[in-house]
Amino acid sequence: MNDNFKAKAVQWDSPDKIKMTQKFLSEMLFNVNPLQSWKAMEIGAGTGLVGLNVEPLVAKVVLVDTSEAMLEVLKEKLTESSKVEILHGEVFDYKKQDIDFVFSAMAFHHLTDVEKTVEHLATITKPGAWVVVGDLVIEDGSFHGFEPIPYCGFDTDVLSKQFVKAGFDVKTVKIYNTITRITDEKTTNYEQFMLIAKRL
Numbered sequence: 001m002n003d004n005f006k007a008k009a010v011q012w013d014s015p016d017k018i019k020m021t022q023k024f025l026s027e028m029l030f031n032v033n034p035l036q037s038w039k040a041m042e043i044g045a046g047t048g049l050v051g052l053n054v055e056p057l058v059a060k061v062v063l064v065d066t067s068e069a070m071l072e073v074l075k076e077k078l079t080e081s082s083k084v085e086i087l088h089g090e091v092f093d094y095k096k097q098d099i100d101f102v103f104s105a106m107a108f109h110h111l112t113d114v115e116k117t118v119e120h121l122a123t124i125t126k127p128g129a130w131v132v133v134g135d136l137v138i139e140d141g142s143f144h145g146f147e148p149i150p151y152c153g154f155d156t157d158v159l160s161k162q163f164v165k166a167g168f169d170v171k172t173v174k175i176y177n178t179i180t181r182i183t184d185e186k187t188t189n190y191e192q193f194m195l196i197a198k199r200l
């Protein structure tokens with residue numbers, strides 16, 4: 001498996017990333033109130049900036065990521081009593097239908113096939129389960145510079161329709177944050193959306 005995050009992993013937990021994930025967390029937890037009995041899952045958990053903050057709120061959290069390097073940083077944060085299951089791979093490798101809550105922050109644009117992923121989520125979530133996706137609204141491709149990326153953000157109408165088609169009720173889609181980058185030439189704003197859906 002090619003690890004695109006190998007070089008970034010040890011420096012991932014920067015003040016900017018921590019601030020960005022805190023915004024995602026507070027918006028998500030304003031809308032979804034996790035129960036202590038829930039089994040949660042994060043897609044693209046990285047170093048755990050989001051998932052390890054959800055862990056105390058639920059019975060278990062499955063942290064899914066394809067990057068060994070990101071997961072190595074995450075593992076250093078775990079303790080004996082951590083309620084964490086690590087899945088080094090893709091969400092397609094998870095086959096049980098026992099998930100109450102799925103969340104994902106800034107990982108969907110790295111997935112190879114989002115429509116197939118959404119369809120798979122319908123097979124591993126329980127009826128009534130919540131899914132929260134935070135990612136970029138369509139951007140001009142400059143967010144990752146020269147790095148090739150499967151999705152330059154998302155048309156949230158198209159993504160919503162994919163969730164509906166897969167068997168979810170899309171409750172809200174909103175812009176919850178804007179990332180501003182200023183260079184000598186220009187200022188670019190990248191909007192981040194949050195989609196919240198409930199499995200029918």
Ligand SMILES: C[S@@+](CC[C@H](N)C(=O)[O-])C[C@H]1O[C@@H](n2cnc3c(N)ncnc32)[C@H](O)[C@@H]1O
Nearest residue numbers: 044045046049065066067070090105106107110
């Ligand atoms: C931009 S990082 C976000 C990490 C974390 N969610 C955060 O906000 O700090 C994207 C993460 O998605 C992971 N990723 C990329 N493709 C993936 C896939 N197909 N399945 C699971 N994780 C993937 C990367 O390895 C990386 O850790």
